[in-house]
Amino acid sequence: MADIEISDMAKLMNLNSSTLRYYESIGLITDIKRNASGKRVYSERDIKWIEMIGRLRETGMNINKMKKYAQLRKMGDSTITERKNIMQEHLNFIENKIEELAKSRDYVAKKVEIYTKMEEKINGK
Amino acid sequence: MADIEISDMAKLMNLNSSTLRYYESIGLITDIKRNASGKRVYSERDIKWIEMIGRLRETGMNINKMKKYAQLRKMGDSTITERKNIMQEHLNFIENKIEELAKSRDYVAKKVEIYTKMEEKINGK
DNA sequence: CCTTGACTTAAAGTGCGCTTTAAGTGATAT
DNA sequence: ATATCACTTAAAGCGCACTTTAAGTCAAGG
Numbered sequence: 150m151a152d153i154e155i156s157d158m159a160k161l162m163n164l165n166s167s168t169l170r171y172y173e174s175i176g177l178i179t180d181i182k183r184n185a186s187g188k189r190v191y192s193e194r195d196i197k198w199i200e201m202i203g204r205l206r207e208t209g210m211n212i213n214k215m216k217k218y219a220q221l222r223k224m225g226d227s228t229i230t231e232r233k234n235i236m237q238e239h240l241n242f243i244e245n246k247i248e249e250l251a252k253s254r255d256y257v258a259k260k261v262e263i264y265t266k267m268e269e270k271i272n273g274k
Numbered sequence: 275m276a277d278i279e280i281s282d283m284a285k286l287m288n289l290n291s292s293t294l295r296y297y298e299s300i301g302l303i304t305d306i307k308r309n310a311s312g313k314r315v316y317s318e319r320d321i322k323w324i325e326m327i328g329r330l331r332e333t334g335m336n337i338n339k340m341k342k343y344a345q346l347r348k349m350g351d352s353t354i355t356e357r358k359n360i361m362q363e364h365l366n367f368i369e370n371k372i373e374e375l376a377k378s379r380d381y382v383a384k385k386v387e388i389y390t391k392m393e394e395k396i397n398g399k
Numbered sequence: 400c401c402t403t404g405a406c407t408t409a410a411a412g413t414g415c416g417c418t419t420t421a422a423g424t425g426a427t428a429t
Numbered sequence: 430a431t432a433t434c435a436c437t438t439a440a441a442g443c444g445c446a447c448t449t450t451a452a453g454t455c456a457a458g459g
């Protein structure tokens with residue numbers, strides 16, 4: 150798979166080019182190559198990392214925590230345990246969130262049910 | 275069940291008294307009674323509505339949508355169908371979110387697994 | 400050659416959802 | 430009586446995660 154430029158990367162990840170530059174500016178993405186005319190070129194490894202950022206973001210991890218993880222990642226194999234712990238903690242977080250959402254889903258489903266019954270009563274039985 | 279004051283309400287719903295005043299200021303909560311000295315007194319019905327706000331908020335409904343729903347609620351039975359539709363739509367939203375989270379959970383779980391294997395490789399054997 | 404369009408940077412601006420501040424009122428405890 | 434404490438209001442402030450703006454560079458097409 151070949152390298153891609155910023156606009157294709159943005160399309161691929163369903164985000165804005167500016168967001169990619171922003172992530173780089175805050176150190177969440179690092180070491181992006183440039184082509185002869187100074188434009189960003191994303192490698193396969195970059196793509197995977199940005200996909201991971203997407204996963205972590207949409208599951209509610211904040212940018213600072215992602216940054217911390219990014220730093221550990223840059224430091225190499227000596228940080229594997231620490232990274233594992235972050236991921237384990239986040240896994241717990243996601244599982245709690247799923248449970249919470251499941252409860253709320255039941256709550257909202259019940260609301261819909263109640264409204265359906267009310268509709269029936271109003272629209273004459 | 276008796277009426278309660280703002281600080282107890284805040285504790286009950288695990289939010290800030292200021293947040294309750296804020297919700298009122300934007301019209302998300304309305305018609306809160308006052309006692310002789312002008313302090314807010316929340317009824318059983320208010321408690322239920324604020325609990326619902328909590329549910330909707332933590333499942334990702336934004337304030338404007340909640341406000342819209344609040345207005346329909348104030349208008350009485352003629353808006354039941356519309357309210358049912360909002361809840362049905364939100365139910366779908368929650369279900370999608372749960373599915374998405376489940377995918378991300380698997381992704382993160384796999385990460386943890388990989389790290390565990392890497393740890394084993396590094397720590398001898 | 401020159402226009403178009405996608406890129407580059409640094410900095411300022413935006414929107415959401417609160418949270419804090421400042422100034423004041425009133426009931427209760429010492 | 431006076432201090433304390435929880436409440437009241439309106440307005441300003443904040444943190445997060447972008448997003449937009451302004452000014453400039455560069456490569457390709459007509």
